[in-house]
Amino acid sequence: MVFRKLSSIFDAVISLFKGRSIEYIEIELRELENVFALIVLGSFIGLPSPPSTISLRLLPYMGRELLVMSRVSERLDDMLGEMAGLFDIT
Amino acid sequence: MRTVALIRFFLGKGGVGKTTTAAAYSINKALQGKQVLVVSLDPAHNLGDVFEEELGDDPVKIMDNLVAIEVDYDKMIRKHLKDLTEKIKDIYGYLKIFNLDRYVDVLKHSPGIEEQASLEKIIEIIRKYGVGDKAFDIIVFDTPPTGLTLRIMALPTISLIWIERLIKLRLAILERRKTISSITGEQFEVEITGKRLKVPISVKEDPIFKELTKLRDEYNWINQHLTDPHTTAAIMVINPETLPVLEAYRAVEFLKRINVPVTHLIVNKIFELKTIPDQLRPKLEEQEKALALAREKLPGLEVIMIPYLEKEPRGPDMLKKVAEYLSTIP
Numbered sequence: 001m002v003f004r005k006l007s008s009i010f011d012a013v014i015s016l017f018k019g020r021s022i023e024y025i026e027i028e029l030r031e032l033e034n035v036f037a038l039i040v041l042g043s044f045i046g047l048p049s050p051p052s053t054i055s056l057r058l059l060p061y062m063g064r065e066l067l068v069m070s071r072v073s074e075r076l077d078d079m080l081g082e083m084a085g086l087f088d089i090t
Numbered sequence: 091m092r093t094v095a096l097i098r099f100f101l102g103k104g105g106v107g108k109t110t111t112a113a114a115y116s117i118n119k120a121l122q123g124k125q126v127l128v129v130s131l132d133p134a135h136n137l138g139d140v141f142e143e144e145l146g147d148d149p150v151k152i153m154d155n156l157v158a159i160e161v162d163y164d165k166m167i168r169k170h171l172k173d174l175t176e177k178i179k180d181i182y183g184y185l186k187i188f189n190l191d192r193y194v195d196v197l198k199h200s201p202g203i204e205e206q207a208s209l210e211k212i213i214e215i216i217r218k219y220g221v222g223d224k225a226f227d228i229i230v231f232d233t234p235p236t237g238l239t240l241r242i243m244a245l246p247t248i249s250l251i252w253i254e255r256l257i258k259l260r261l262a263i264l265e266r267r268k269t270i271s272s273i274t275g276e277q278f279e280v281e282i283t284g285k286r287l288k289v290p291i292s293v294k295e296d297p298i299f300k301e302l303t304k305l306r307d308e309y310n311w312i313n314q315h316l317t318d319p320h321t322t323a324a325i326m327v328i329n330p331e332t333l334p335v336l337e338a339y340r341a342v343e344f345l346k347r348i349n350v351p352v353t354h355l356i357v358n359k360i361f362e363l364k365t366i367p368d369q370l371r372p373k374l375e376e377q378e379k380a381l382a383l384a385r386e387k388l389p390g391l392e393v394i395m396i397p398y399l400e401k402e403p404r405g406p407d408m409l410k411k412v413a414e415y416l417s418t419i420p
Contacts, residue, residue: 025269025270029270036260050249050252050256051248053210057305064280
């Protein structure tokens, strides 16, 4: 009985750590995808971009990156707040 | 049987005689029994005028062993954009977001498109006529004026820098996707217009990574061709005047940086007069100064001097006269 309780507490702790670690990796992944999209398609917003052949050849496969880029741009107003939340700064 | 053609680029400032010397060199080699293709990449074509033949996108026979092409720039840019946009339309078709046909006309004015399309054309010509059993022995490119030519030749190197960086970034993305997927034990998915699509987590299934490596292979292929001293040579053409010499010096330095071998310097239109009229004396002094400057600034290049001819060298017969001076270029 005690053993089962301990085991469930242990599982909860592990899933908590898993969740936290994934959260960090997910944010890092989102930012990497955002940067990738910005670099490849930067000319859309006036950034220098690679030779147009590279951008146009990659464009057809960049559905996810485009979504990420537009979602990140929606939240740009409160990026500081989001980062503060991530690092538990209140 | 030759499987890779020799490639010769004739470069120089506008009006120095690139087209004439490229045409004459081609005639020289054709007379030696080599199969020669000469291609004009200059948007302001005059290769046809020099040969006194109507030229176009398809090879036209000039004489035995020699055919010539004048690249149609508008057609080339249209084809380049069509190839790219067709692919986009195939995949984005169901989204109906882009109606790219309407934008093709605008895209042709986008910065850098001329260089891109020219490079694609060079690749196409080398692939079609420069490798394999039916390859020509020599492909001669008459190029646009220096600035544009250098940007075309630098494009593979610049593109490769971008591609390498993007590949690194892509690997970092895939690595993180894989990590998250292995922790959660779930597939990565994304919702696009209501459809749930699987997101690739490994290099084998990621189309972006595949496209990047494909691009890297293509640019490496052309870069190897452009930088191979056994097959490729850039030949600088100048007049005995200060400005063409200085421009040639800067071009040679640039080509060295991107590893394109430059082998010869043709000094075209040199005044060689038996009796010198007073009016021409200052001009001849300037010529001597320019020649001295060329020797100082461009050491290591084999120099070929071509005198100012009595008549404009047009048509195969007149070009044969110029061709005699160019027999030392392999």
